[in-house]
Amino acid sequence: MVSLKRIAAELDVSYSLVSKVLNGRLGTTGVSAATRDAIQKKAKELNYVPNRLAVALKAGRRGVVGIFFHHMGIPGSDLSDRLLKGLVDGLEQGSSRMWLRYFTTDCEFLDACDSRLRNEVDGLIVAGVYHAGLTERLRELERLGVPVVTMFDNEPAPSADNPVTRVQVSYFSHGYVPTRHLLDLGCRRLACLDTDQSRTKGFLQAHKDAKVRVDRSLVIPSKKFLKEDGRKAAKALLAAGLPVDGIVCQSDAQANGVICELILKGVKVPEQVKVTGVDNSPLAEECIVPITSMTSEVRKAGLKSVELLFQRIEGVKVKSVLIEPKLVARNSTGETPARSLNRAELE
Structure with a gap:
């Protein structure tokens, strides 16, 4: 990262003068227009980015972002690791510190999210497994002046009466894109493991758009996302002779x-x-037949959550973001080497 000292050294001017010019704090300090312009030009040339922590402290903020996180994904999926990596990378890029709390129940969140929170953080990101019971508390934090961004796993679409900013990955596309991919490859008898409603809706819509009839007997209810659930579904299909x-x-x-x-x-x-x-987890590549899989995009969602929260802390109006995943095609659908597709490319 380019420092004020480097800019001062390259222009042979004082560090304090560079700091005052770039931070808009010249006051009564005398400086010629040519010198001021040279400092600003050099800063742009070197891609100088103000230290967000220093700026925050000068503005009376704490330079700290609160993260409440409920572990997501099954063992082997590494979803939590990727999401946390995105959050950490985003905070490092913004030179902000992390105030991290883990929780698994509404009560654990509410106990940690007390009146002291407003004195410790500039804003809050709540991520991981979705908790419908936290909605009112998050609204209250917004009313108290604490900006909140959520990045919940399969959170329902934003409603008009909820001001909390959301970052979401499209679960609908998780069902739509692979279905269209298989239909485009000529498949006409597709089964679907029905664990998540949004993904199943994508499966059904892909058939409708491709004008292919869905055989409802091939939509197999599946309680969880585990390997054993996959085996049970396959056994049921084979036993039924479908x-x-x-x-x-x-x-x-x-x-x-x-x-x-x-x-x-x-x-x-x-x-x-x-x-x-x-x-698109390690499980996809390590399977006996490498699996064609949709990306989770959770690292990208973590980065975007931090970006939006920084903007909100600085008073910028932002909108909720929906991130489109991609399909990485591998051997399980006849692709080698792997290639990637997104929903727009299929439509």
Whole structure:
């Protein structure tokens, strides 16, 4: 990062003069227009970025962002690690410190989110597993002057009466894009593991847009995103004798289980049945047949959450953001080497 001292040294002027010019604090200090312009030009040339922490402290803020985090994803998905990495990288880029608290229940959040919070942080990011019961408390924090950004896993769409800024990854696209991909490859008997409503809606809409009829008997209820849930679904399909040429899973773990069960029963993947997953996690690459999978985009969501919170702290009006994931095609749908697609490219 370029420092004020470097700018001063390159122009042979004092550090204090450079600081006053770039921070708008000249006051009665005399400086020629030519020198002022030279300082500003040099700062732009060197891509000088003010230290956000220093600026915050001078503005009477604390230079601290609060993070409340509920662990997300199943073992092996590394979703939590990627989200936290995005949050940390964003805060480092902005030279801000992190005030981190983990929670798993509404009560744990409410206990930690007391009146002292306003005196310790400039703003708050609440991320991870969605908690509907926290909505009113987050609204109250906004009313008290604490900017809040949420990055919840599959949070419902923003409502007109809720001022909290959201960063979301499109779960609808998690179902839509892989379904369209399989339909474009010629599949016409697609099964879907129905664990998340938004992803299943994407599966159904992709069929509608492609003018392909959905066989509702191939939409298999699945309680969780685990490998065992994938195996159970595959066993149910095979036991019922339902012909399928593709299976849209809603996690990489489910896809892993489906593939293992199909191969165990002598079904070839992808020659006879193509399979897709979600999260583009290590599980996708380590499966016996590498899995075509949708990206989670949680690191990007973490970075965007920090960016929007900084803007809100500085009084800038922002809108909630919906991030579109991409499909990384691998061997489980006949792709090698891997390539990526997004929803816009398929439409």
